[in-house]
Amino acid sequence: MSSLAIRKAQPAAGTTPGTAQGPPLRRRIALVPTVTLLIGAIYTLLPVAWVVIASTKSGHELFSTFTFLPGTGFTGNIKDLNAYRGGIYWKWMGNSALYAGLGALLSTAVSAFSGYAIATYRFRGRETMFNVLLAGVLMPPVILAIPQYLLLAKANLTDSYLSVLLPQILSPYGVYLSRIYAAAAVPADVVEAGRTDGAGEWRIFTRIALPMMIPGMVTVFLFQFVAVWNNFLLPYIMLSDDEKFPLTLGLYTLLEQGSNTPALYTLVITGAFLAVLPLIALFLVIQRFWSLDLLSGAVKS
Amino acid sequence: MTSTARRRSYGVKGAPYAFLLPATILFTVFFALPIGYALWLSFRKVHVSGLGLGAGARSEVWAGFENYTEAFQDSEFLHGALRVLGYGCIVVPVMLGLALLFALMLDSDKVRLTSFTRLAIFLPYAIPGVVAALMWGFLYLPDVSPFYYVLEKLGLPQPNLLDGGPLYLALSNIAVWGGTGFNMIVIYTSLRSIPAEVYEAAKLDGATPLQIALKIKIPMVAPSLVLTFFFSIIATLQVFNEPTTLKPLTNSVNTSWSPLMKVYQDAFHRGDIYSAAAEATLIALATLVLSFGFLRAANRRNKQEEAA
Numbered sequence: 001m002s003s004l005a006i007r008k009a010q011p012a013a014g015t016t017p018g019t020a021q022g023p024p025l026r027r028r029i030a031l032v033p034t035v036t037l038l039i040g041a042i043y044t045l046l047p048v049a050w051v052v053i054a055s056t057k058s059g060h061e062l063f064s065t066f067t068f069l070p071g072t073g074f075t076g077n078i079k080d081l082n083a084y085r086g087g088i089y090w091k092w093m094g095n096s097a098l099y100a101g102l103g104a105l106l107s108t109a110v111s112a113f114s115g116y117a118i119a120t121y122r123f124r125g126r127e128t129m130f131n132v133l134l135a136g137v138l139m140p141p142v143i144l145a146i147p148q149y150l151l152l153a154k155a156n157l158t159d160s161y162l163s164v165l166l167p168q169i170l171s172p173y174g175v176y177l178s179r180i181y182a183a184a185a186v187p188a189d190v191v192e193a194g195r196t197d198g199a200g201e202w203r204i205f206t207r208i209a210l211p212m213m214i215p216g217m218v219t220v221f222l223f224q225f226v227a228v229w230n231n232f233l234l235p236y237i238m239l240s241d242d243e244k245f246p247l248t249l250g251l252y253t254l255l256e257q258g259s260n261t262p263a264l265y266t267l268v269i270t271g272a273f274l275a276v277l278p279l280i281a282l283f284l285v286i287q288r289f290w291s292l293d294l295l296s297g298a299v300k301s
Numbered sequence: 302m303t304s305t306a307r308r309r310s311y312g313v314k315g316a317p318y319a320f321l322l323p324a325t326i327l328f329t330v331f332f333a334l335p336i337g338y339a340l341w342l343s344f345r346k347v348h349v350s351g352l353g354l355g356a357g358a359r360s361e362v363w364a365g366f367e368n369y370t371e372a373f374q375d376s377e378f379l380h381g382a383l384r385v386l387g388y389g390c391i392v393v394p395v396m397l398g399l400a401l402l403f404a405l406m407l408d409s410d411k412v413r414l415t416s417f418t419r420l421a422i423f424l425p426y427a428i429p430g431v432v433a434a435l436m437w438g439f440l441y442l443p444d445v446s447p448f449y450y451v452l453e454k455l456g457l458p459q460p461n462l463l464d465g466g467p468l469y470l471a472l473s474n475i476a477v478w479g480g481t482g483f484n485m486i487v488i489y490t491s492l493r494s495i496p497a498e499v500y501e502a503a504k505l506d507g508a509t510p511l512q513i514a515l516k517i518k519i520p521m522v523a524p525s526l527v528l529t530f531f532f533s534i535i536a537t538l539q540v541f542n543e544p545t546t547l548k549p550l551t552n553s554v555n556t557s558w559s560p561l562m563k564v565y566q567d568a569f570h571r572g573d574i575y576s577a578a579a580e581a582t583l584i585a586l587a588t589l590v591l592s593f594g595f596l597r598a599a600n601r602r603n604k605q606e607e608a609a
Binding site for chain 2: 028029030032033034036037038040041043044045046047048050051054062063068109110111113114116117118121123126129132133136138139140141142143144146147148150151166167169170175195201202205226229230231232233236237247248249251252255256258259265268269272275276279280282283284287293295
């Protein structure tokens with residue numbers, strides 16, 4: 001250990017004069033990584049930039065002007081979208097917000113209960129329950145979605161808000177993350193201290209443990225919000241009444257009709273642009289006080 | 302005194318089960334029951350007596366493995382499986398290769414603009430697969446695409462991206478675009494958890510950043526690479542949203558392009574839920590075999606390396 005410290009100190013002392021004179025630009029910015037990452041960013045932003053620009057074009061401009069040239073039809077497109085079937089687009093947006101918002105909230109609560117229980121209690125069947133819940137991650141959504149549809153049909157629940165909301169509440173990944181956060185954030189002696197003070201288990205959870213788990217729970221909420229917001233297969237299978245569609249399904253049906261009536265393409269593009277805005281805004285706002293790293297279960301020690 | 306103590310200890314004992322109750326109920330109703338029901342259906346079929354008219358003429362009977370043998374003889378289903386395997390062989394290595402590359406670049410010294418580039422590369426995660434396929438789908442259409450505009454100006458040949466071999470690339474690109482960012486974050490997080498002392502010594506010994514990346518960083522993040530590989534295989538074999546969304550834009554994507562689309566088609570358009578259940582079970586089995594097979598192979602290699 002000490003030899004390492006010496007070896008570390010020597011070259012550092014040797015290079016100090018060099019840095020004081022100001023090293024060449026190449027030294028201060030690692031060019032290859034920076035440029036590689038910029039190329040990656042351009043690649044990911046390209047289709048988004050295209051959809052932003054294309055949404056400003058009228059139907060006529062879309063097929064006639066250079067694609068990266070802004071058009072003049074943005075307000076017209078928004079008006080057309082508002083007018084389309086009595087503003088059903090906004091209904092879809094509202095539905096998506098409802099499915100994702102309420103679904104993620106319930107999902108976070110269930111994950112928090114489960115993760116906290118598995119992380120802080122020692123009880124029979126603890127690991128088995130965790131492993132069984134986690135195995136849900138491996139189940140292809142389709143092997144679930146079709147029997148879910150058939151079973152919900154028997155309960156007369158298909159084509160309802162509940163049919164999209166209920167199957168997405170339990171999130172195996174959410175339970176997994178919650179266990180990690182609860183184990184890292186809630187010290188066992190704090191829970192024990194609560195018990196000796198005579199607090200009940202529920203009170204300990206809501207008053208002591210939950211506040212400590214908040215950063216982790218925000219992550220679980222975001223993860224599940226995105227998962228529900230982006231889900232297509234489940235509503236595609238469950239719903240037939242387009243008043244209950246989420247955005248993904250609504251845009252898909254719009255595109256499908258567009259293959260016969262290209263005039264709808266501008267609506268699809270404008271709709272796609274407006275559909276990506278809320279989530280981009282959400283991430284831009286939230287990243288000020290929330291780190292992306294939390295998404296992969298990283299816990300600062 | 303003793304009664305309250307006992308009550309409290311009962312409370313502690315029962316508490317974890319109470320906390321796990323909602324998850325258990327949801328798991329039973331929305332995971333275990335549907336899986337069991339799908340398995341049951343996959344061994345059933347409809348028996349039609351006479352002309353199939355009137356009540357009782359159609360009845361559900363035991364089918365044994367009939368639905369499974371039929372699925373294995375169904376060329377559409379098998380072709381779909383081959384298409385998705387080919388697609389997966391492009392998507393998984395390219396996506397994780399890029400994710401690893403970007404993660405290593407983010408982790409290197411003196412790199413700039415990382416908060417911007419990191420968020421930009423991660424951004425597609427927040428965009429629904431349907432919207433991603435829709436955006437790229439338009440970029441693949443010669444009438445509206447800037448790529449074709451550039452190719453035309455340069456007088457280069459203009460391939461049809463929505464047909465034949467290029468269609469695989471076009472579909473793969475959508476998946477790579479959508480999945481690279483999330484995997485990059487997972488790998489980058491595990492890179493950052495490596496203590497600095499580990500490569501401080503190598504750096505002083507004059508190792509180049511490339512050598513440090515290849516010899517130290519990549520081996521140390523191997524577990525997270527294995528995990529991202531594992532989940533990518535599962536996700537790729539279930540591809541559904543992207544080809545379904547591209548379908549209205551091209552005639553080359555049919556209703557059974559991927560096995561999942563065929564399952565949907567059988568269940569809801571042909572009304573044969575029994576075949577659909579058998580096919581869904583086969584996809585699930587193939588997914589589990591491939592993903593766990595990979596996990597085992599990766600673990601075995603790790604053990605061998607540790608032993609060597």
